[in-house]
Amino acid sequence: MAELLQLEAISLAYDTPQGRQPVVDDFSLVLEHGHIGCLLGASGCGKTTVLRAIAGFEPVRAGRIMLDGTLLSSAGFQLEPEHRRVGMMFQDYALFPHLTVEKNIGFGLRRLDRAERAKRVNDLLHLVGLEGSGRRYPHELSGGQQQRVALARALAPEPDLLLLDEPFSNLDIDTRERLAFEVRDILKATNHTALLVTHNQAEAFAIADRIGVMQKGVIAQWDTPYGLHHAPASSFVTDFIRREALMAQRAQAYLRGEEAG
Numbered sequence: 001m002a003e004l005l006q007l008e009a010i011s012l013a014y015d016t017p018q019g020r021q022p023v024v025d026d027f028s029l030v031l032e033h034g035h036i037g038c039l040l041g042a043s044g045c046g047k048t049t050v051l052r053a054i055a056g057f058e059p060v061r062a063g064r065i066m067l068d069g070t071l072l073s074s075a076g077f078q079l080e081p082e083h084r085r086v087g088m089m090f091q092d093y094a095l096f097p098h099l100t101v102e103k104n105i106g107f108g109l110r111r112l113d114r115a116e117r118a119k120r121v122n123d124l125l126h127l128v129g130l131e132g133s134g135r136r137y138p139h140e141l142s143g144g145q146q147q148r149v150a151l152a153r154a155l156a157p158e159p160d161l162l163l164l165d166e167p168f169s170n171l172d173i174d175t176r177e178r179l180a181f182e183v184r185d186i187l188k189a190t191n192h193t194a195l196l197v198t199h200n201q202a203e204a205f206a207i208a209d210r211i212g213v214m215q216k217g218v219i220a221q222w223d224t225p226y227g228l229h230h231a232p233a234s235s236f237v238t239d240f241i242r243r244e245a246l247m248a249q250r251a252q253a254y255l256r257g258e259e260a261g
């Protein structure tokens, strides 16, 4: 399978009143066409910063970002976000509250004529299971439905790469699990490539083809879910996977009322 996204030894930093604060260092990964990648790691380890750099909102200080053979970023060079063919979906839906569902989805399609746009919006409504809801407003929809609209809107301009930042974290646990699988099915059926950020290991293992475990701005291992479980590259990765799995088991036991405290 061909490589789509390449992060080659990128370093990222924020300029703050206290000086330049390094966040990500010597960070590399390759994501193939049609794959779903997932960055997993503790709060503050730099996951969102990596997504923002790929989308073109943060400069790279060293290394380079390539998408389908095109240079997106290197030290001193940054292609504008609108020229990157990268779509984004966030945890807070970020829908326009005063626009209907179909207008939200069609927002990035103004270059199409009216009939083409209507057809594409209809196809997308169908894809995300919201046919018949095009005239409703975001506040009339559940959180899961709003996230489906956000997915349709992100896919509308046919990006080469979709970036998803904690897309399910504002949803209740049942909706979250269901939607994670639904989104995976939609991305796979339409052969999209996506990179997702999450704190949630179960979610990452459920939907990703490749997972990157991050440790304070570096990538500790970029591998298949199987590889992470069966051949962890360091004691950090072993502990990370074990700790999260244990917490998930405890949470489930607690929900079933099996633990007194």
Ligand SMILES: Nc1ncnc2c1ncn2[C@@H]1O[C@H](COP(=O)(O)OP(=O)(O)OP(=O)(O)O)[C@@H](O)[C@H]1O
Residues within 6 Å of the ligand: 014, 015, 016, 021, 023, 041, 042, 043, 044, 045, 046, 047, 048, 049, 050, 199
């Ligand atoms: N605009 C900014 N200016 C300065 N520092 C920032 C800025 N945004 C993020 N940081 C810092 O960069 C580091 C990485 O942040 P980032 O949001 O990428 O982490 P994350 O892994 O996505 O965290 P979370 O899982 O909590 O969203 C953190 O220490 C954060 O405080």
